[in-house]
Amino acid sequence: MFRFGKLGDGGSGAVNDRDGDAGRAAPRKRADARRNERTLLDAAAAVFVTSGVEAPVRDIAARAGVGVATIYRHFPTRADLIIAVYRHQVESCAEAGPALLASSATPHDALGRWVNLFVDFLVTKHGLAAVLRSDEAGFEALHTYFLDRLMPVCARLLEAAAAAGEIRPDIDAYELMRGVGNLCIGADSDPRYDARRLVELLIAGLRLPR
Amino acid sequence: MFRFGKLGDGGSGAVNDRDGDAGRAAPRKRADARRNERTLLDAAAAVFVTSGVEAPVRDIAARAGVGVATIYRHFPTRADLIIAVYRHQVESCAEAGPALLASSATPHDALGRWVNLFVDFLVTKHGLAAVLRSDEAGFEALHTYFLDRLMPVCARLLEAAAAAGEIRPDIDAYELMRGVGNLCIGADSDPRYDARRLVELLIAGLRLPR
Amino acid sequence: MFRFGKLGDGGSGAVNDRDGDAGRAAPRKRADARRNERTLLDAAAAVFVTSGVEAPVRDIAARAGVGVATIYRHFPTRADLIIAVYRHQVESCAEAGPALLASSATPHDALGRWVNLFVDFLVTKHGLAAVLRSDEAGFEALHTYFLDRLMPVCARLLEAAAAAGEIRPDIDAYELMRGVGNLCIGADSDPRYDARRLVELLIAGLRLPR
Amino acid sequence: MFRFGKLGDGGSGAVNDRDGDAGRAAPRKRADARRNERTLLDAAAAVFVTSGVEAPVRDIAARAGVGVATIYRHFPTRADLIIAVYRHQVESCAEAGPALLASSATPHDALGRWVNLFVDFLVTKHGLAAVLRSDEAGFEALHTYFLDRLMPVCARLLEAAAAAGEIRPDIDAYELMRGVGNLCIGADSDPRYDARRLVELLIAGLRLPR
DNA sequence: GATGAATGAGAATTCATTCAT
DNA sequence: GATGAATGAATTCTCATTCAT
Numbered sequence: 001m002f003r004f005g006k007l008g009d010g011g012s013g014a015v016n017d018r019d020g021d022a023g024r025a026a027p028r029k030r031a032d033a034r035r036n037e038r039t040l041l042d043a044a045a046a047v048f049v050t051s052g053v054e055a056p057v058r059d060i061a062a063r064a065g066v067g068v069a070t071i072y073r074h075f076p077t078r079a080d081l082i083i084a085v086y087r088h089q090v091e092s093c094a095e096a097g098p099a100l101l102a103s104s105a106t107p108h109d110a111l112g113r114w115v116n117l118f119v120d121f122l123v124t125k126h127g128l129a130a131v132l133r134s135d136e137a138g139f140e141a142l143h144t145y146f147l148d149r150l151m152p153v154c155a156r157l158l159e160a161a162a163a164a165g166e167i168r169p170d171i172d173a174y175e176l177m178r179g180v181g182n183l184c185i186g187a188d189s190d191p192r193y194d195a196r197r198l199v200e201l202l203i204a205g206l207r208l209p210r
Numbered sequence: 211m212f213r214f215g216k217l218g219d220g221g222s223g224a225v226n227d228r229d230g231d232a233g234r235a236a237p238r239k240r241a242d243a244r245r246n247e248r249t250l251l252d253a254a255a256a257v258f259v260t261s262g263v264e265a266p267v268r269d270i271a272a273r274a275g276v277g278v279a280t281i282y283r284h285f286p287t288r289a290d291l292i293i294a295v296y297r298h299q300v301e302s303c304a305e306a307g308p309a310l311l312a313s314s315a316t317p318h319d320a321l322g323r324w325v326n327l328f329v330d331f332l333v334t335k336h337g338l339a340a341v342l343r344s345d346e347a348g349f350e351a352l353h354t355y356f357l358d359r360l361m362p363v364c365a366r367l368l369e370a371a372a373a374a375g376e377i378r379p380d381i382d383a384y385e386l387m388r389g390v391g392n393l394c395i396g397a398d399s400d401p402r403y404d405a406r407r408l409v410e411l412l413i414a415g416l417r418l419p420r
Numbered sequence: 421m422f423r424f425g426k427l428g429d430g431g432s433g434a435v436n437d438r439d440g441d442a443g444r445a446a447p448r449k450r451a452d453a454r455r456n457e458r459t460l461l462d463a464a465a466a467v468f469v470t471s472g473v474e475a476p477v478r479d480i481a482a483r484a485g486v487g488v489a490t491i492y493r494h495f496p497t498r499a500d501l502i503i504a505v506y507r508h509q510v511e512s513c514a515e516a517g518p519a520l521l522a523s524s525a526t527p528h529d530a531l532g533r534w535v536n537l538f539v540d541f542l543v544t545k546h547g548l549a550a551v552l553r554s555d556e557a558g559f560e561a562l563h564t565y566f567l568d569r570l571m572p573v574c575a576r577l578l579e580a581a582a583a584a585g586e587i588r589p590d591i592d593a594y595e596l597m598r599g600v601g602n603l604c605i606g607a608d609s610d611p612r613y614d615a616r617r618l619v620e621l622l623i624a625g626l627r628l629p630r
Numbered sequence: 631m632f633r634f635g636k637l638g639d640g641g642s643g644a645v646n647d648r649d650g651d652a653g654r655a656a657p658r659k660r661a662d663a664r665r666n667e668r669t670l671l672d673a674a675a676a677v678f679v680t681s682g683v684e685a686p687v688r689d690i691a692a693r694a695g696v697g698v699a700t701i702y703r704h705f706p707t708r709a710d711l712i713i714a715v716y717r718h719q720v721e722s723c724a725e726a727g728p729a730l731l732a733s734s735a736t737p738h739d740a741l742g743r744w745v746n747l748f749v750d751f752l753v754t755k756h757g758l759a760a761v762l763r764s765d766e767a768g769f770e771a772l773h774t775y776f777l778d779r780l781m782p783v784c785a786r787l788l789e790a791a792a793a794a795g796e797i798r799p800d801i802d803a804y805e806l807m808r809g810v811g812n813l814c815i816g817a818d819s820d821p822r823y824d825a826r827r828l829v830e831l832l833i834a835g836l837r838l839p840r
Numbered sequence: 841g842a843t844g845a846a847t848g849a850g851a852a853t854t855c856a857t858t859c860a861t
Numbered sequence: 862g863a864t865g866a867a868t869g870a871a872t873t874c875t876c877a878t879t880c881a882t
Contacts (some may be wrong), residue, residue: 005335015303032848033841033842035843036841039245045340054848056875056877057876057877057878058876058877060257060846066842066843067843067844067845068843068844068855068877068878069841069843069844069878069880070841070844072877072878072879073841074841078877083315088844091358104244119842130340130395133395133396134396135396135399135400136877161376169876170407171407171411172401175404176404176408178400178402178403179257179403179405179408179411182393182394182395182396183389183392183393184392184394185343185392185395186343186344186345186392187339189345190343190345190388191386192385193384193385193388197380197381198385198386198389198412200415201381201389201412201415201416202408202411202412202415203413203415204414204417205410205411205412205413205416205417206293206411206415207416240861240866241861242861242863243866243867244864246866246867265853266850266851266852267853268850268852276867276868277868277869278853278868278869279853279854279855279866279867279869280867280868281865282852282853282854283865283866283867284866313858358856360869373844392872423850426856441862446830448646453862453863456862456863476854476855476856477855477856477857478855481865486863486864486865487863487864487866488856488857488864488865489857489858489862489863489864489865490862490863490864490865492856492857492858493862493863497790498856521660545754550760553815553816553817554816555819555820570835591827591828591829591831592822593829594822594823595822595824595828598820598822598823599813599823599825599831602691602812602813602814602815602816603809603812603813604812605760605763605812605815606763606764606765606812609765610763610765610808612804612808613804613805613808613809614805614807615723617801617805617807618806620833620835621801621809621832621835621836622828622831622835624834625830625831625832625834625835625837626831626834626835660860661882662845662846662880662881663845666845686859686871686872686873687873687874688871688872688873696845696846696847697847697848698845698847698848698873698874699845699848699874699876700845700846700847701874702873702874703845703846704845755850758879759847765880792849
């Protein structure tokens with residue numbers, strides 16, 4: 001089955017080489033700032049795994065061996081940090097959509113596979129799903145990013161399946177993704193709960209009664 | 211469709227008529243305390259609606275017009291308060307199970323209706339679903355209460371449907387309820403998200419391929 | 421060795437039959453009030469043993485099976501309660517002074533025995549010694565009572581010993597009692613610490629170099 | 631008579647010159663933090679004098695003109711703060727032991743002088759003696775520090791005196807220090823009570839009857 | 841640019857004491 | 862007289878965020 005492709009960073013490790021803005025030669029100082037940002041992202045990823053995405057800023061700074069203010073400089077908002085940490089995986093996920101559509105037997109099948117990818121991603125991110133649906137101010141950026149990037153992909157798959165007459169047409173991508181996200185909340189801390197199985201049910205439920 | 215019957219307190223209002231059982235047993239003095247407890251429950255319900263079930267104790271006290279310690283006297287633990295606030299509705303929900311099983315066309319149908327009841331309840335309780343799945347110490351009592359009361363009902367319906375060959379037999383009541391609960395998280399604050407529809411999908415997904 | 425005589429209540433049990441103010445026939449209601457006061461004193465004594473004399477008022481009320489206000493009615497101040505609880509033993513101690521002086525070989529010997537009595541009393545009263553030296557407002561009554569009752573007795577013994585040329589004349593009763601009281605603080609909770617032995621040293625130290 | 635040597639800070643004033651060891655080791659930035667820590671220690675010392683070592687954290691912060699969290703940063707535990715405040719004096723006291731042994735006429739004499747030092751220290755520290763004997767959790771560090779540092783010194787003096795046949799051999803350093811400590815409780819707030827005199831008695835009482 | 845010290849608002853919880861019934 | 866419910870002050874501790882160095 002599809003995995004988060006080229007990266008293989010199963011949810012913890014190094015992330016992000018920051019948009020390849022190869023562009024104009026960055027001023028010298030950028031070198032260590034860049035290194036710093038990288039360190040920060042790795043540290044954040046690690047802390048997120050153990051303490052969740054709402055972990056105290058201080059913990060992340062400590063892990064990275066930098067001062068807290070450094071985090072604020074690079075990522076004014078917690079959402080910015082979260083986005084940066086997961087950007088690669090989100091991108092991979094987004095890119096996987098069309099590929100799956102092309103390679104799967106049916107659109108509904110592709111949809112199921114793609115959603116599995118999304119679930120695999122979320123389930124391993126302690127607290128991400130929860131914050132993804134939080135309405136606390138300051139997370140709009142996060143919502144926006146995830147939605148902007150993934151919703152179109154999901155919508156595409158839904159349309160295809162609907163067009164093929166495989167699924168009910170009355171559900172939209174936003175709602176589906178929100179539902180899937182919700183089903184992933186707390187999935188990592190409860191051995192009696194298997195988010196994947198429930199999501200499978202949800203996708204199965206989309207099927208039109210043949 | 212079934213509603214929370216006689217009560218009709220759609221998630222905010224007065225709760226708890228606490229021993230309407232006129233009985234002599236209760237000491238007289240309770241008169242004002244009784245009134246106060248009631249006030250407290252109403253205030254809590256109201257605050258829960260706007261600020262979620264994790265609202266500061268102080269806010270609830272203020273809303274009720276009492277001192278904080280009064281809350282602690284009546285409800286030593288936040289879980290106690292939450293349980294008290296929602297007890298009636300939980301009971302109603304639990305009692306509705308067997309009735310639905312008897313009155314519905316098929317067990318799967320009964321299951322769907324019952325789950326709808328549960329969703330109707332949760333969706334209006336800002337933050338309840340979230341706290342229900344929280345693993346923070348201090349909420350065990352809450353989990354226990356909900357689970358003890360509702361899981362058996364759900365299990366009963368699942369068994370019936372499975373026995374009738376209507377649904378897949380590989381899902382248990384705990385997981386289903388958790389899933390449904392999760393789908394309700396944040397449902398009240400997002401107009402684009404309809405938990406009922408998604409839960410419907412989930413239940414539909416249980417169906418065995420004819 | 422001398423004990424707290426007739427009483428034999430080694431620090432816990434029932435205390436106080438409240439000044440036998442046999443006087444004029446007390447109004448009827450007094451009967452249960454009297455009983456109540458007695459219950460209260462027993463309860464207080466018991467709680468003092470386990471939780472110290474600074475135990476929460478509520479605990480004492482609970483133990484006595486009465487409301488907190490009842491305590492306040494009978495004993496407006498914590499000091500009043502403490503005094504009432506220990507009155508008998510303090511009286512016994514006070515009365516033992518002259519008797520010891522008469523029955524002992526020398527005044528210094530009598531002093532030692534009497535101080536032992538005082539120590540036996542204090543050591544078993546969790547926290548009494550501490551509160552006895554506390555300067556918190558509200559304990560003056562307590563200090564006053566203890567001092568008024570016991571200091572003269574101690575002074576008498578000191579004088580006799582000084583007059584007999586057995587001890588240094590430059591220490592007064594107040595200071596000695598305070599010292600002894602202090603040595604008793606916390607004695608019951610520390611197995612490595614024996615207040616009696618230290619007090620013995622102190623008394624020994626009074627001796628004039630022969 | 632011996633005093634707390636070079637310091638002469640009779641119980642209130644400036645404490646702690648914290649690494650006067652110019653060394654390169656300490657990072658530059660500490661400049662203001664250092665000043666702050668010093669301010670904090672001075673403030674704490676002052677507040678301790680008036681309100682005792684159990685004074686509310688907030689009061690200390692206010693006195694120092696800093697936020698409460700600043701205290702927590704520097705001294706996570708109240709015990710840490712107390713230790714820091716008194717460290718110098720404790721050290722001086724500890725160091726004085728051997729010196730006194732060498733310079734005094736007899737070991738018993740040295741013991742008396744050393745104990746006087748200890749008393750001088752304690753008597754001026756409102757509440758220190760009380761907390762020193764408290765069994766509340768959170769003060770172990772404090773007990774440990776004081777005991778670790780001072781008990782061996784006291785033990786040494788006791789042994790020497792015992793070896794010289796000057797004193798009774800049946801008292802150990804822990805008990806003696808505890809007793810002396812107790813005698814100092816509340817000594818500063820009671821003009822009729824002179825802890826020094828009583829301690830003197832205690833030490834005199836150790837003497838073997840010639 | 842980086843640092844990490846300082847800030848101060850917030851939330852929980854406990855008890856002595858008063859007061860309506 | 863008795864009750865025990867209500868009060869509300871007091872205290873601790875934690876973090877996100879800012880700012881002087």
